[in-house]
Amino acid sequence: MTSKTYKPVLAAFAAALALGAAACGSNDEGSASGSTGGGKLSGKIAIDGSSTVAPFTQAAAELFNEENPDVQITVGTSGTGGGFEKFCAGETDISDASRPIKDDEEVPVCKKAGVKYGQVQVANDGIAVVTNKALTVDCLTTDQLKQVWNKGSKVKSLADVDPKLPDTPLSLYGPGTDSGTFDFFTGEINGEEGVTREDYEPSEDDNQLVTGVEGDDGGLGYFGFSYYEGAQDQLNLVGVDSGDGCVKPSTATIQDGSYKPLARPLFMYPSAKAMARPEVKAFMEFVIANQQDIAEAAKIVPLTEAQAGEAKTELQNAEQGS
């Protein structure tokens, strides 16, 4: 709806600009830098990093572009590590990360290159483990999940990991190998990123995973928590026990991190140098101010009020660099 109401305004704005540009010829550069608040921003922002954060950044870029169409934002998905490599080499303005920067490996590289930055938490990520409604299971331990999902697993039904559980033949669903959720889940559950049993049904489209788990009596799958929220009536949510008792994922348990180990904070790292540019500063401020809407659009868990407040402070620190 908002985008619709913007359009006539934008068109009028663009027409006015065109007229203005035609009238005052080459003088437009001066007027652009005149004000940073309501003025016309332009320029390029290069972002790279985690593929989990990318949909969030992409959504943020699209919403930001509705108001600032002349700022070109590119969002790469080289992974958190690959993103930091480019970031510390000064190639990107903002790095997307699904974990904090590593003190022992990455921080020294950035330091050596003189790249100063801030660490801003922008959202929360959580993975839901779900089953078909007919496959009633309340809770699985991380070890049981590993038995089901690990490389070479021969587990055919949940009764294989616990005789008390149903012996319906399992039909497994999970994200494709390009997904950040896949890396996160395999890393936390199977112990190494990318290691998984091969005979599960992968899809990059989470809605298709929902359809699959919902359709098979023995359906068991994992995907981003927000996709569960959209389909909670059709699915059975499984709690995860990492040793301290069973915790079900919810917006609250993901935000406070008590849903272990399948919840984590997501970050954006703006460099201090980039933050000196009005378009980057405006973009980062936009992200924090609109994190709720962006998170909703990107199907990711938003920040709490407290986290958003912290993010604002972090952003101010980022301008100085740390």
Place this chain on the structure above:
Amino acid sequence: MTSLAYTRTRRSVGEQAIKYALLAAAAVSVLTTVLIVLSLLRETVSFFGDVPIGAFLFGTKWTPLLGGDQQSFGVIPLLTGTLYLTAIGLLVAVPLGLLAAIYLSEYASPRVRKVVKPVLELLAGVPTIVFGYFALTYFTPTILKGFFGIEVNQFNALSAGIILGLLVLPTIASVAEDALSAVPASLREGAYGLGASKLQVSLRVVFPAALSGVVAALILGASRAVGETVIILVAGGQVARLGLDPTVGYQSMAAFIAATARGDIPTGSIKYETIFVVGMALFVITLTLNALSIRLVNRYRQVYE
């Protein structure tokens, strides 16, 4: 005389221009094919620099997107998956398509035919994504599971294959019908004159006489099924597995390409090159099928004309 000569030159200039325009139009499609082959070739060569060709052609495990020692490039599961889904589709489409063609050409009254044939061809115009979701959200749960009570997975070969058959059905029916209708009326009349029944005329006279066109229809249908992407991507599952159980899903070559290209694999990596290698293999298969159909058509045409 002079005026006549004048018009002739003008006409010949015009003719020349048209000739070159037509040549250019024909050249565009040839050029496109050449460019496609070249683009596939570059990545394919680079792929086989890393993976032995034997491991690709004869390997039985296709997990190119996994890491480390789990990565494997055997194309056999993809190939058999493609052929298996195509076979199920043709099992549906060939009998139905041919019967429909015979009915329309030999039995239907002109009035019926005038209505039924366009409707049949309309089916060919339905976007394949619609077929895909029809298979996934209606055919699998309501027809296969609900009505027939078959215990299939949500993503399964049976549903995707049957719907794939419905997709190629109009192609087969329409092309075969054209071939049957093109058989000269004199052949039919001669057979009737000898006292043959309508069924005998249809099956023993008209059908064999139109065989070249019918075979072309079948191969066209098979080609279409082999290359079909979206139905299998949506309803056929994405596990590249070996086997013949129709209640589970299989990945086809085209569906692999679509699924992989949609994810964000890094350009230039070996995972990226698999897209082109599989594309190349698919291209070779359809090219072979088409070449085969041309040969068959020519052979049978010589016999009957």
